[in-house]
Amino acid sequence: MRSSTPKVLHPVAGETLLAHVLKAAPHGDGASLAVVVGPDHGAVAAEAKRVRPDAAAFVQGERLGTAHAVLAARDAIAAGADDLLIAFGDTPLISADTFARLRQPLRDGATLAVLGFRPADPTGYGRLLVEGDRLVAIREQADASAAERAIGLCNAGVMAFDGRAALGILDKIGKANSKGEYYLTDAVAIVRDLGLEATVIETSEDEVRGINTKAQLAEAEAVMQAKLRRAALDAGVTMIAPETVFLAADTQFGKDVTIEPFVVIGPGVSIADGAVIHSFSHIEQATIGKKASVGPFARLRPGTSLGDGAKIGNFVETKAAIIDAGAKVNHLTYIGDAHIGEGANIGAGTITCNYDGFGKYKTEIGAGAFVGSNSSLVAPVTIGAGAYIGSGSVISRDVPDDALAVARGQQAIKQGWAKRFREVKSRGKAKPAGADKDAK
Structure with missing residues (x-):
């Protein structure tokens, strides 16, 4: 990824790759979650705990293959x-x-179920060799014959084992290969040798997209x-140009919401019934009430x-602003660490001066209340109702x-001053007689 950030902590739609996978993984009573991380990857373990407090982290000290992990x-x-479900932290689109x-065949008597897909270009993927509904082997491309390379069904890597047999099968996987690593794909041959059943469940290429580069991200x-x-x-949201709107995975919409072009919605946003988000607005971790209006350029x-x-x-x-029902903040204004009461009007150019270089203070x-244009409200300060x-x-x-509060210099008027000023300045610009000649 050419990044100091661990791969699975890169975001898609406002959530880390890992978070997407963990949220799709089984939840509820009886479900337990183990997350395998590399050494010194405490941030990955912490993210797993944030998303799934039931997650237990395990460290893979050496990289000796998928089965070793x-x-x-x-x-x-x-x-x-x-059953034991094995997934990858870099496939955020899996559902x-x-x-x-994938788990259903285990209930029907299979010992192993492998997730397969049919990519537009199968080059580089292991091929799934099947006989009827049964999986015979996974053949890596380097070891595949010409006929096997022509097979379009490929290995996505995600697997489900019968939990009673899983550990025994995994322990039988050896490292007699060119890299000396323990490959999870060898489990298929072991299952077959034991006279047990392996099968394939298919999904779309999009759903099992693995991410190894920023382009793939x-x-x-x-x-x-x-x-x-x-x-x-x-769900009934009106989007005039949906291809220009960007959403987060957790965005919540009410009924009859309208989103105009070129809007970016980050994580933690809910938009209630009838609200309108005008063009070129950016919103994150915010709650928008019914029939509220935002933007443009907000x-x-x-x-x-x-x-x-x-x-x-x-x-x-x-x-960090609570803006109550019917309040208006219409133009060129900054409202931070503030509570604006119902029906208040904030004039153009107003700012809440909430920071003194050390702490934040509330307005x-x-x-x-009515706040006139170009006002500065120096927090902590309270403007009373109706003021x-x-x-x-x-x-x-x-x-x-x-x-009424007015805090500005008193206006002074000097009659004729502007005219006299222009006359003085004009005389100052006139060139003295012979100035050009003297300069030569």
Whole structure:
């Protein structure tokens, strides 16, 4: 990946690759989860715990093949389970439904089920050799005959074992190969030698896309975004140009939501019924109420909450801001660490001065208050309900309910000053007689 970030911690649709896989993995009573990580990869183990608190981490001290990695979690496997599902942390598009389908043959008597797919170009993949419904072998391309290389069904690597037999089969895998590694694919031959049944479950190429480069990461993002857009459209969201809208895996929509072109929605966003997100807006970790309006060109940062019917207009930025129902912040404004009451109006160019270089402080604006344009509210400060702030004010003290506060220099008018100023300046620009001649 050419990155200091571990591969499985790279994001797709606002979630790490690992998080996507763990969320698709079986949940609930009776399910247990083992995550195998490399040495010094505590961040990967921590991410697994964040997503799945039931996850147990095991370290693979040496890289000696896929079967060796699985056996790093020997203690978890030995604890016993009805079945053992083996997946990869870099296949973010795999679904819970596919995992469920892969486990079904075990209930029907199979000992091993392997996930297969038919790529547009099978070059480099191991081929799945089948006889009827039974899997005979997995043949790596380097070892495959010409006829076997013509087979389109390929190995995705994901497997499900009968839990009662899993450890015994894994322990039989040897390393008599050119690399001296323990290959999980050898389990198929072992199952067959034991007179047990192995089978194949097929899925799409998209679902088992593994990621090893930034280009493949971008491809997976494109596939995921197309999937999320289709789901949003099917749920009733109106998107004028869906191909220009980017969503997070956890975005939640109410009914009759409209999203205009070129909107980016990051993680942790919910948008309630009838809300409209106008073009070129960026939103993350925010809650948007019913019939609220955002943008165009708005940025809602983490901790923003908009009440029903609230309005955030063009070139407005909010952060850790609660904006109650019907309040308006329409133009060129920054609202951070603030609570704006119901029906309040914040004029263009207003900022909450929430940071002094050391700490963050809160601004409270009461219901129905009116803050005039180009005002600076120096936190911590409270503007009372129904109060009025004169345009251009710097407010550093609390303002009572229904009061007027004006904090700016008093206007002075000097009659005729501008005319005299222009006359003086004009005379100063006139050249003295003979100036050009003297210069020569």
